[in-house]
Amino acid sequence: MGSRVESKTGAREFCRVAIEMCRAETGLAETLGRDIPRTWREGLKRRAGVQNVGEFGTTGGFIFIRKEVGEVILGKRGDVTIVCERDGGKVEEVLAGRQKDFLNETEALGEREGEELETVTLRFQKFLAFLLATDGIGDELDREKLGELFEYLKENYRGGRGHNLLRRDIKETFGEKNNDDQTMIFGWGMR
Numbered sequence: 145m146g147s148r149v150e151s152k153t154g155a156r157e158f159c160r161v162a163i164e165m166c167r168a169e170t171g172l173a174e175t176l177g178r179d180i181p182r183t184w185r186e187g188l189k190r191r192a193g194v195q196n197v198g199e200f201g202t203t204g205g206f207i208f209i210r211k212e213v214g215e216v217i218l219g220k221r222g223d224v225t226i227v228c229e230r231d232g233g234k235v236e237e238v239l240a241g242r243q244k245d246f247l248n249e250t251e252a253l254g255e256r257e258g259e260e261l262e263t264v265t266l267r268f269q270k271f272l273a274f275l276l277a278t279d280g281i282g283d284e285l286d287r288e289k290l291g292e293l294f295e296y297l298k299e300n301y302r303g304g305r306g307h308n309l310l311r312r313d314i315k316e317t318f319g320e321k322n323n324d325d326q327t328m329i330f331g332w333g334m335r
Contacts, residue, residue: 150192154200154254157187162219166208173217176208177263180219181253201254204261205276211335216272219263223250225282227275227290229332230268235290239264250279273298273332280326281314297330 203222
C-alpha cells in the first residue's frame, strides 16, 4: 500500500484501474504500463478533487492472464515481488527490484507525472503458476528456494483449502520477521 497519508485510497484506485483496464483487454504490456498510472492519476484527481496525488502514493502489481492465447502480462511499481513458473520450467522472480539501501525505501506510484509501471509479457503453453507479494513477504523469500516454495504451495492448497490455511502459514512463517504488511496471492492452473 505505502506509507503516505492517503495510500489506502491510492491502492484501492490502483486495483480498480488495473482490473478495469485488464477487463477491457487494452492489450500490450507497454500500453498497460503507461495507461494504468495515467488513468490512476486522473481518477484520483477527479474523485478526490486534488491536483497533487503525492499523498495517495502506493506500490502495486498486477498479473493479467490471457489464457486463450497462452500469455501473461505482469506489471508493478515499487517493492512488489512477482514470481512465475511456466510449463514446468524454472521458478523465477520476474521484474526483480533493485537493492534497497534501507528497508522502507521504495519507488511509489504518484511521485511524478508520466511515470510508468515496469511490465513484461511471458508466454506459456500449458501450465502457469504465479506469486504476487508485498515486501513484507517478498523481502523475506529465499530466492534459492522459490521452486520448493511453489511445490509446497501447490501441494498444500490444492482443492480449495487455501485461504485460511495460507493466512495461518503467513502468520507463522513471516509474522515475527518484520512488521510490514504481509499480503500474498498465489495461483496456478492449466490452460
